[in-house]
Amino acid sequence: MTHARVRRILLVWPAALLMGGCVKNHSTMPPPPAPPNPSPRVATDPAVRVQMLAQLADAYARQSNQLPGPSARDHRRLMAEAFAQLEQILSILEGPNPGAEFRQQLQVISDAQTELSNGPEDLSPEPMINTGLRAAADALSRIRQSSYYDQADLTPLFDAMSQKINELDTVRGPLHQVVAAETVSLTSQIVSKMADVMGQRLAQQNASGASQPSSQPTTQ
Numbered sequence: 001m002t003h004a005r006v007r008r009i010l011l012v013w014p015a016a017l018l019m020g021g022c023v024k025n026h027s028t029m030p031p032p033p034a035p036p037n038p039s040p041r042v043a044t045d046p047a048v049r050v051q052m053l054a055q056l057a058d059a060y061a062r063q064s065n066q067l068p069g070p071s072a073r074d075h076r077r078l079m080a081e082a083f084a085q086l087e088q089i090l091s092i093l094e095g096p097n098p099g100a101e102f103r104q105q106l107q108v109i110s111d112a113q114t115e116l117s118n119g120p121e122d123l124s125p126e127p128m129i130n131t132g133l134r135a136a137a138d139a140l141s142r143i144r145q146s147s148y149y150d151q152a153d154l155t156p157l158f159d160a161m162s163q164k165i166n167e168l169d170t171v172r173g174p175l176h177q178v179v180a181a182e183t184v185s186l187t188s189q190i191v192s193k194m195a196d197v198m199g200q201r202l203a204q205q206n207a208s209g210a211s212q213p214s215s216q217p218t219t220q
Contacts, residue, residue, distance in 0.1 A: 067181035
């Protein structure tokens with residue numbers, strides 16, 4: 001073997017090792033984390049939001065009346081459906097520009113809904129139900145403080161909801177299903193009240209706007 005050939009081998013060998021190391025490191029790199037689920041899109045038109053909220057509040061009230069389910073599997077399914085409806089309802093109540101804290105609470109509810117729908121049935125759903133209901137209660141409380149602070153009749157409903165949320169951690173089995181159902185019922189009553197108030201406010205705004213004389217000439 002000539003000296004020139006040996007020299008070429010020595011030059012190529014480190015480069016090959018370097019390339020092989022780069023390929024190996026690249027293949028073992030963990031994939032980037034998946035982005036969080038985007039918040040549901042909310043209409044900016046107040047009239048559309050009021051109409052959608054009224055329909056969803058009625059559907060959610062009917063859903064709450066079916067709880068607890070006749071079996072553990074049915075209860076799990078009904079709770080997943082309730083969380084899916086809560087995602088839409090809370091998004092409308094919050095409005096088209098939600099803050100970071102609200103988006104995080106909504107993500108917790110979405111995770112609970114996904115786990116109850118697709119998670120292993122041999123795992124207890126109680127921890128996920130507790131987490132989802134607590135996030136929903138926190139979101140409703142924050143919405144109340146920002147937009148419904150003047151509604152005194154919401155106070156006993158929120159007090160009762162807080163008591164049920166605390167009770168969820170102390171019960172198991174069928175009794176937990178009952179308490180979860182009572183918690184969903186209270187959130188439904190709160191949502192229905194907020195939907196009524198939102199409708200009343202929109203009607204007052206429309207009436208106020210219609211009563212003001214127009215400064216522009218009427219055209220045919």
